[in-house]
Amino acid sequence: MGKTIAEKIFDDHRVDQPFDGVTVLRLDRVFCHEITTPTAIQDLVARGKDRVFDPGKIKAVIDHVTPAKDAKTALQGKVLRDWARRHKITDFFDIGRNGVCHALFPEKGFVRPGFVIIMGDSHTCTHGAFGAFAAGVGTTDLEVGILKGVCAFKKPKTLKIEIVGHLQPGVFAKDVILEVIRRITVNGATNQVIEFCGPVVDAMSMESRMTLSNMAVEAGATSGICRPDAVTVAYLWPFIKGEYPDRDAALADFSRYLPDNDAVYAGQEIIDVTDLVPLTTFGYKPDHVKPVSDMAGTRVDQVYIGSCTNGRIEDLRVAAQVVKGKKIAETVRAVVSPATPNVFSKAMDEGLIKIFMDAGFCVTNPTCGACLGMSNGVLASGEVAAATTNRNFNGRMGKGGMVHLMSPATASATALTGTIANSPLFAQPA
Amino acid sequence: MTTFSGTALCLDRADINTDEIIPARYLTEIDKNVLGPHLMEDLELAGFDPEKDLAGIGVLVTRENFGCGSSREHAPWALEANGIRVVIAESFARIFYQNMFNCGMLAVTLAPADIDRIFQAAGTASLHILADVDQGKITVTAGPETWTISFFLTGFEKALVQAGGWVEYADRNY
Numbered sequence: 001m002g003k004t005i006a007e008k009i010f011d012d013h014r015v016d017q018p019f020d021g022v023t024v025l026r027l028d029r030v031f032c033h034e035i036t037t038p039t040a041i042q043d044l045v046a047r048g049k050d051r052v053f054d055p056g057k058i059k060a061v062i063d064h065v066t067p068a069k070d071a072k073t074a075l076q077g078k079v080l081r082d083w084a085r086r087h088k089i090t091d092f093f094d095i096g097r098n099g100v101c102h103a104l105f106p107e108k109g110f111v112r113p114g115f116v117i118i119m120g121d122s123h124t125c126t127h128g129a130f131g132a133f134a135a136g137v138g139t140t141d142l143e144v145g146i147l148k149g150v151c152a153f154k155k156p157k158t159l160k161i162e163i164v165g166h167l168q169p170g171v172f173a174k175d176v177i178l179e180v181i182r183r184i185t186v187n188g189a190t191n192q193v194i195e196f197c198g199p200v201v202d203a204m205s206m207e208s209r210m211t212l213s214n215m216a217v218e219a220g221a222t223s224g225i226c227r228p229d230a231v232t233v234a235y236l237w238p239f240i241k242g243e244y245p246d247r248d249a250a251l252a253d254f255s256r257y258l259p260d261n262d263a264v265y266a267g268q269e270i271i272d273v274t275d276l277v278p279l280t281t282f283g284y285k286p287d288h289v290k291p292v293s294d295m296a297g298t299r300v301d302q303v304y305i306g307s308c309t310n311g312r313i314e315d316l317r318v319a320a321q322v323v324k325g326k327k328i329a330e331t332v333r334a335v336v337s338p339a340t341p342n343v344f345s346k347a348m349d350e351g352l353i354k355i356f357m358d359a360g361f362c363v364t365n366p367t368c369g370a371c372l373g374m375s376n377g378v379l380a381s382g383e384v385a386a387a388t389t390n391r392n393f394n395g396r397m398g399k400g401g402m403v404h405l406m407s408p409a410t411a412s413a414t415a416l417t418g419t420i421a422n423s424p425l426f427a428q429p430a
Numbered sequence: 431m432t433t434f435s436g437t438a439l440c441l442d443r444a445d446i447n448t449d450e451i452i453p454a455r456y457l458t459e460i461d462k463n464v465l466g467p468h469l470m471e472d473l474e475l476a477g478f479d480p481e482k483d484l485a486g487i488g489v490l491v492t493r494e495n496f497g498c499g500s501s502r503e504h505a506p507w508a509l510e511a512n513g514i515r516v517v518i519a520e521s522f523a524r525i526f527y528q529n530m531f532n533c534g535m536l537a538v539t540l541a542p543a544d545i546d547r548i549f550q551a552a553g554t555a556s557l558h559i560l561a562d563v564d565q566g567k568i569t570v571t572a573g574p575e576t577w578t579i580s581f582f583l584t585g586f587e588k589a590l591v592q593a594g595g596w597v598e599y600a601d602r603n604y
C-alpha cells in the first residue's frame with residue numbers, strides 16, 4: 001500500500017509506538033518563541049529537569065512583543081534569553097536580528113523536506129511548505145520536545161487538496177487558502193494533514209506556499225504539507241550546497257518524501273481556481289468567507305500588512321505596487337510590519353519602505369504583536385481591521401475589535417479607500 | 431481508579447476558541463494561577479456570565495470543535511485554575527485535546543445525541559457528572575434522573591491521565 005508524505009516522514013522518525021495509533025517521533029527541530037516557551041522553561045526548572053536534548057536543533061526567537069512593551073513582556077524575553085545562553089542555543093534571535101518565527105526560521109534555512117518540527121505555536125504548520133511535518137503543540141509537548149527531542153502524534157490521515165486551473169491576476173495564495181477553508185470549514189481537517197498539490201501549487205513560490213500551509217490549522221489541520229520540488233531546492237540551495245554535488249542530487253534526495261502514486265488519502269478535494277476572485281472574511285471564523293466585492297464599502301479603522309501569513313517580501317512588493325504614488329484614506333491607520341530583518345532590508349533596497357511611508361503607512365520593526373492583539377497595532381473596542389493575518393476571532397486584534405482577513409493586495413487597496421475594496425491588480429469579470 | 435467529578439456547566443455553542451477561553455492579553459502571565467479569574471471573560475454567549483456561572487463548576491459540556499485556534503496551553507491551565515478538569519464535547523481541536531491529556535486532565539468526546547440529552551437535562555435541573563477513566567464511563571445526574579454513557583480513550587490517553595501528564599511519562603520512557 002502506498003504512502004502519503006506524512007506517513008513516509010512518520011516511518012523514518014518513529015521512536016516508539018507505545019499504544020495503538022500513537023507514534024512517538026524523533027524531532028529534527030524544536031522552534032521556540034517568548035510567549036509559550038517561558039512557561040515550559042519555568043516548569044522544567046521547577047521539576048529539576050532544566051536540560052535540552054540538543055542545543056543545535058533548538059531555534060529560538062523573541063518575536064511577538066519586541067521591543068518589550070512592559071515589565072511582563074520584558075520578563076518573558078529575559079527568561080527565554082537567559083535559557084538560550086545557559087544552554088548554548090546559538091540560533092537565538094534577539095532584537096535587531098529577530099523576526100516573525102514562521103518567516104524567520106525558513107529564511108535561515110532551518111527547515112528541510114522530511115523534517116519533523118514542533119513549536120508552541122499553532123501556525124507551525126507553515127513549515128510544511130517545505131515538505132516537512134511541522135505541527136503546533138502546547139507547552140507540555142514543547143517541554144518534552146526540549147527535554148527529550150520527541151513528540152507523540154496520532155497516526156496521520158491525509159486530506160489531499162489539489163488546486164487546479166490558473167489564478168487570475170490580482171488573486172493570490174491567500175485567496176486560495178481562504179477558499180479552501182470556506183469549502184472544508186474550520187474543522188474540516190481536524191486531526192488530518194493537508195497535502196496541497198496540483199499545478200497551481202507547483203507554480204507557486206515558496207513564499208506563496210508558506211501562505212497556503214500557514215492557514216492549514218484554520219481548517220483544523222495538524223500540518224499543511226506541499227510536495228518538495230525544484231522550487232524547494234532552489235530556495236534551500238544556499239544552505240544545502242555543501243551537502244549535495246548539484247541541485248538534481250538534492251531534488252533526488254528530497255523525492256524520498258514525495259507521496260506514492262497509490263498513497264491512500266482520507267479525503268480528496270479538487271479545487272479549480274480559474275474563476276476564483278479575491279476573498280475576505282466577514283465574521284469571526286476563518287471559514288466565514290465572501291468575495292471582496294460583496295464586502296466592498298465596509299469601513300475599516302486600521303489596515304495591517306504583515307504576520308507569518310503575509311509579511312514576506314513577495315507580499316510587501318504586491319502591497320507597495322498597489323499604494324505606490326498614492327495616499328491612504330484619512331480615516332484609516334495603516335501599519336506594515338516586514339516579517340524579518342532580511343525582508344525589511346530588501347524592502348528598503350527596493351524602495352518599498354519609502355512607498356509605504358509616502359502613502360502614509362506606519363512601518364514597524366519585524367514583529368507580529370498586532371496579529372494577536374498584544375502590541376504594535378491593537379484595536380479599540382468597536383474598531384474594524386483589514387489584515388493580512390490568519391485569524392479573525394472575535395477580539396483577536398483587541399477586545400471588541402473585528403478583523404477581516406485578506407491578501408496584501410486587497411489590504412493595500414482597502415487602505416487607499418478606507419473601505420474594503422478590490423485592488424486594481426484584479427480585473428473584475430465583466 | 432482515576433475519576434473526575436463535579437457540577438457541570440453547559441456551553442451551547444460550537445467552535446469556542448482558545449482566545450475565548452483565555453484571551454491573548456493574558457499570555458504574558460508566567461504564573462498559571464493568575465489566569466483563573468479571566469477564564470472565558472470574552473466569551474459572548476446568550477445568558478452566560480463568566481463571573482457567576484463558572485463558580486463551583488468542575489465539568490464543562492459543549493458542542494463541536496472546542497478549543498480551536500491557538501496552541502496556548504493557557505486554555506487548559508485557566509480551566510484547571512478554576513477547578514475544571516474535564517471537558518465533554520462533540521469534538522475537539524487537536525492541540526487543545528492533546529494539551530488536556532498532557533496536563534493530566536480529561537477531554538471526552540461524545541455523540542451529538544448524548545450531548546443533546548445532557549443539554550436538555552441541564553435546562554431543568556442542576557447537573558452533576560462523574561467520569562471514570564478506567565471504565566470509560568460517565569455518570570450524569572440531573573435532579574432525580576441518573577444515566578451512564580460510555581466513552582472511548584486510547585491507551586495512550588489513559589496512560590497520560592494516570593501518569594499525571596506527558597512530562598512525567600516521557601521522562602520515564604524516553
Ligand code: SF4
Pocket residue numbers: 064100101102121123306307308309368369371372389390
Ligand atoms: S503573526 Fe500572528 S499567527 Fe503568526 S506567529 Fe505571530 S501572532 Fe501568531
